[in-house]
Amino acid sequence: MNDTHITVVGNVVDTPRRNRLSTGSVTNFRLASTARRFDGEAKDFVDGATLWIDVACWGELGGNVAHSVSKGDPVIVQGTIATDSWETDAGRRSAAKIKATSVGLNLARGWAEFHRPSRNTSPAELVPPEVGEPGDPGESPLGDLANRSTDYQDDSATLHGESADDLAAAQALEPAR
Template identity: 35%
Template sequence: MYETNATVIGTVVTDPVKRDLLNGDQVVTFRMASNSRRFDNTTGQWVDNGTLFLTVVCWRRLVDGVDRSLHRGDPVIAHGQLRTHDYRTRDGAERRDVELRASAIGPDLSRCTAQVFRRSEQRADSAPDGAMRNTCAGSNAANHARVGEGPGDSAATVSSTSTRGAEPEPVDA
């Protein structure tokens, strides 16, 4: 199988969901959006050039950090193996989902600030829940996911996707 590694910059558009699998492993999944915009010289305006929506799947060491840190509306940078998943919906329609099996995820510090708590340094008195929290100026994640605040950025929202019956194979993280 071809392993295509990619780095995607975007916004978390669904709250991460943590699941316990039958074999004892845990997995966290969320959807993210990455917008492409370009400057149109003829109109002098930024125009949308498409949005990539993908499912991000986190295994092993990423589970705790993502579950405690990320929320809908947070700007993120995700890196991992890019794959497609073909499936058929209950009404018989064929669909294709783009999936990123993440090996690293972090806040996009060009659009937010973050306080980092290393796992080895976590103590009950220094970080109540041992989490890294993002603070995004102007973010209103309760109403919509903001893909960006500056020129070339736009907003995107997406409804939650259904979970698939078959679990994806974990990647080494």
């Protein structure tokens, strides 16, 4: 059987709900993705149709989503799409649903920190660290990230300056394709 793989970029429109079932645990949320296009007459971008779709995140992914994603967050969801069908008093109903294989925050719309659990820690045991509010007087907008990262320099310089010699050396180390 061929699965239909899909990637959807959009916003979470409700609070993710974690449910424990006999077959495992699942976290469900609804996603909205609105198309945008440039209108030549108006010389501006306009909204197109909105795709509303349910997302199911099983197992460890579901636990991580429940701890990391909130209503309103911009996300990128990848998985397989299928149609769920059920019976109601009004007759047979159906809706498309994504069984997610990965969910990530859309970093084109903001920044985040990633926390990897240790092998013996379940996602339910994770407690996110306290983070100061950006904009506190005397605090970097990146919080303590600037102190922990070796790449970030709090000035106008670039993160890594590369010369033509550095690039040529790196290319020489790459295997031929």
